[in-house]
Amino acid sequence: xxxxxxxxLAQRYADAGLLEQERLRAKDIYRELTAAGEASPDxxxxxxxxxxxxxxxxxxxxxxxxxxxxxxxxxxxxxxGGSNQAARAMIEALDTTGPQILYAGNTLSAWELAxxxxxxxxKSVYINVIxxxxxxxxxxxxxxxxxxWMSERYTPEEMARRVVLTGTYGSxxxxxxxxxxxxxxxxxxxxxxRYSAFSPVSLLALAVAGLDVEAFVAGGSAxxxxxxxxxxxxxxxxxxxxxALGQKDYAIEMLAAFEPRLFWAQSWWKQLFGESEGKDHxxxxxxxxxxxxDLHSMGQYMQEGRRILIETFLMVDxxxxxxxxxxxKAFGDRFDYLDGMDFANINRAAEKATIQAHDAGGVPCIQLxxxxxDEETYGRMYYFFMMACAVSGKLLGVxxxxxxxxxxxxxxxxxxxxxxxx
Ligand code: PA5
Numbered sequence: 209x210x211x212x213x214x215x216x217l218a219q220r221y222a223d224a225g226l227l228e229q230e231r232l233r234a235k236d237i238y239r240e241l242t243a244a245g246e247a248s249p250d251x252x253x254x255x256x257x258x259x260x261x262x263x264x265x266x267x268x269x270x271x272x273x274x275x276x277x278x279x280x281x282x283x284x285x286x287x288x289g290g291s292n293q294a295a296r297a298m299i300e301a302l303d304t305t306g307p308q309i310l311y312a313g314n315t316l317s318a319w320e321l322a323x324x325x326x327x328x329x330x331k332s333v334y335i336n337v338i339x340x341x342x343x344x345x346x347x348x349x350x351x352x353x354x355x356x357w358m359s360e361r362y363t364p365e366e367m368a369r370r371v372v373l374t375g376t377y378g379s380x381x382x383x384x385x386x387x388x389x390x391x392x393x394x395x396x397x398x399x400x401x402r403y404s405a406f407s408p409v410s411l412l413a414l415a416v417a418g419l420d421v422e423a424f425v426a427g428g429s430a431x432x433x434x435x436x437x438x439x440x441x442x443x444x445x446x447x448x449x450x451x452a453l454g455q456k457d458y459a460i461e462m463l464a465a466f467e468p469r470l471f472w473a474q475s476w477w478k479q480l481f482g483e484s485e486g487k488d489h490x491x492x493x494x495x496x497x498x499x500x501x502d503l504h505s506m507g508q509y510m511q512e513g514r515r516i517l518i519e520t521f522l523m524v525d526x527x528x529x530x531x532x533x534x535x536x537k538a539f540g541d542r543f544d545y546l547d548g549m550d551f552a553n554i555n556r557a558a559e560k561a562t563i564q565a566h567d568a569g570g571v572p573c574i575q576l577x578x579x580x581x582d583e584e585t586y587g588r589m590y591y592f593f594m595m596a597c598a599v600s601g602k603l604l605g606v607x608x609x610x611x612x613x614x615x616x617x618x619x620x621x622x623x624x625x626x627x628x629x630x
Contacts, residue, residue: 280306308327339374427591462497484608
């Protein structure tokens with residue numbers, strides 16, 4: 209089912225002529241990105257454009273996932289940034305089955321890793337290490353620790369079944385897989401981490417969690433077709449509006465959701481836009497709110513703080529559960545006005561009221577409606593945001609596919625840790 213973008217409220221804050229110009233530019237950029245094929249200067253980084261092509265090795269993944277689901281108590285997903293966020297966002301939000309899924313390779317905290325190891329004790333463990341070029345410190349260091357932990361408990365033959373590595377062909381990770389007989393999955397060379405949702409980077413974890421990989425890829429493909437039929441459609445529209453507002457005094461985009469289980473999807477979005485656009489001192493700063501909790505903190509700032517914020521509401525039509533407030537006259541708690549009401553309606557009323565209040569308070573409010581939270585919708589949503597982000601970055605005049613800025617801190621960290629220079 210389709211996603212709906214409503215920009216009516218936010219458009220009032222943009223300069224109408226500029227918005228029209230950005231719409232035309234956004235459509236041109238969309239056409240260039242999608243049409244040029246190998247002749248395109250972006251060819252080397254746009255392997256994500258066709259979901260079906262990105263979602264390679266599906267039969268192999270399904271077979272391995274079956275084995276893992278039959279044998280594992282715990283599946284550890286080792287990766288950071290684009291190498292774990294898309295899968296985690298779905299696993300944490302949808303109804304999963306199968307082994308417990310833990311995350312590693314995404315922190316350097318001793319406490320976190322020690323706690324993860326404690327959780328593995330006495331369990332049947334499988335791991336998937338995902339690292340595009342296998343140079344990132346977090347997954348590399350955690351793989352060492354997990355490898356040692358596993359080798360003390362399993363024979364080399366047993367280890368070979370329990371370790372899956374995902375990286376680029378020709379990387380050291382592929383060599384390690386060959387040397388040890390581990391299954392190796394492709395991290396496609398032409399896909400960057402934060403655009404890798406439909407590739408094997410995510411697919412094994414989704415399948416291990418019992419999620420419907422085919423429905424997910426079909427959702428992405430459906431959005432791909434919809435945008436193609438409408439020359440960028442809602443992705444181009446969202447990008448154009450962000451650009452027109454960004455050229456005024458707006459500096460921050462708040463992605464607000466009233467379903468807490470969208471927390472990791474918001475985190476995925478933050479990484480996608482932050483790493484793609486924050487360059488040359490440009491870009492809207494991506495921030496997130498989980499409501500209604502954050503209405504009791506950041507809600508104050510949204511309503512009355514500096515008018516530098518735009519807000520995008522990630523709304524869900526189907527609440528996924530029905531729960532009513534039971535009448536309780538005798539108790540006298542003064543909440544009788546809620547008697548018989550469904551929490552879905554109460555939550556929706558809070559969402560509507562927040563949009564009205566923030567709009568009245570001078571915040572351009574965009575609404576993105578998702579029909580329900582399932583695999584297909586995540587597929588549509590990921591593709592929508594990835595395309596919007598690529599177009600938006602190009603409207604801004606930055607390269608949405610590189611991340612030179614994250615190398616800065618690494619230089620001094622590696623020198624402090626004594627890493628030899630290549
Ligand atoms: O989007 C990106 O490219 C990054 O966020 C990477 O995914 C992240 O830095 C992890 O990289 P790697 O898979 O090489 O360890």
